[in-house]
C-alpha cells in the first residue's frame with residue numbers, strides 16, 4: 663500500500679485527477695469507479711477542469727457507482743445516482759449511457775445487487791476505484807464487520823453513519839435511509855487500482871486503523887492491505903495519527919515522477 667500525504671484536499675484532488683487522466687490516456691474507455699460524499703469533490707472538480715481545458719478526451723470513458731440508498735424515490739437529489747450524474751457525469755460531459763449503477767428502487771433488491779456485480783464484470787471490471795472512508799472505517803457502505811469477501815448486497819447503516827450523512831438531508835437524521843446497496847469488499851478488491859482519499863481530522867483514527875492496524879472486518883477499509891495496487895491519499899490532518907508518516911513522506915518524495923501513483 664502506498665500512502666501519499668498531501669498539504670490539503672485540493673492537492674489530493676489534483677493528484678488523483680492526474681492519475682485518472684494518465685489512465686484515460688492509456689485506456690480511453692477505462693471504467694472509473696466513483697464514490698460519493700464530500701471528500702471526492704476536489705477530484706471531480708480537477709478532472710472537469712482538465713477536460714474543459716482539452717487536456718484529456720473522455721468521450722469513451724465510463725463510470726460506475728459504488729453504492730446507493732435503498733428506497734429513495736427515483737430522481738431524489740440525494741440518491742447516489744443523482745449525485746453521480748450531477749457531480750461527475752454532467753460536468754465531464756459523459757453520456758448517461760456511460761454510467762453503471764445499482765437500482766436502489768428495485769422491487770427485488772437482491773436480484774438488483776447480483777445484476778450489478780454481473781454488469782461490472784461484463785463491462786470488463788473497474789480500472790480505478792476512487793474511495794472515501796467513513797469515520798467508522800467503512801468503504802462504500804460496508805459497515806464494520808462486513809465480510810472481507812462480500813459481494814454487492816443490501817446492508818443496514820449504523821446510527822453513526824446515518825448521523826454523519828444527515829447533513830445531506832437537511833440535517834434531519836430521520837430522512838436518511840436505513841438500508842443501502844453497496845459493492846461488497848470483495849467486489850471493490852476486484853478493481854485494478856484502489857485510490858482512497860481521506861481529508862480532515864475526523865478521518866485520522868479511521869486512516870490510522872486502515873493503514874497501520876491489522877486487516878480486520880471491524881475496519882472495512884483495512885481490506886485495502888490485501889490489494890496489490892492500493893493508494894491512500896491523505897491531507898496532513900487525516901495523516902495526523904499515522905506513526906509512519908515521516909517514512910511515507912520520504913518514500914513519496916524520492917519516487918520518480920513518471921511512476922505516478
Ligand SMILES: N[C@@H]1[C@@H](O)[C@H](O)[C@@H](COP(=O)(O)O)O[C@@H]1O
Pocket residue numbers: 697698699700701702728729793794795796797801802803823827
Ligand atoms: N457511502 C459513502 C462513502 O462512499 C463515503 O466514503 C462516506 C464518507 O463521506 P465523506 O467523504 O462525505 O466524509 O460517506 C458515505 O457513507
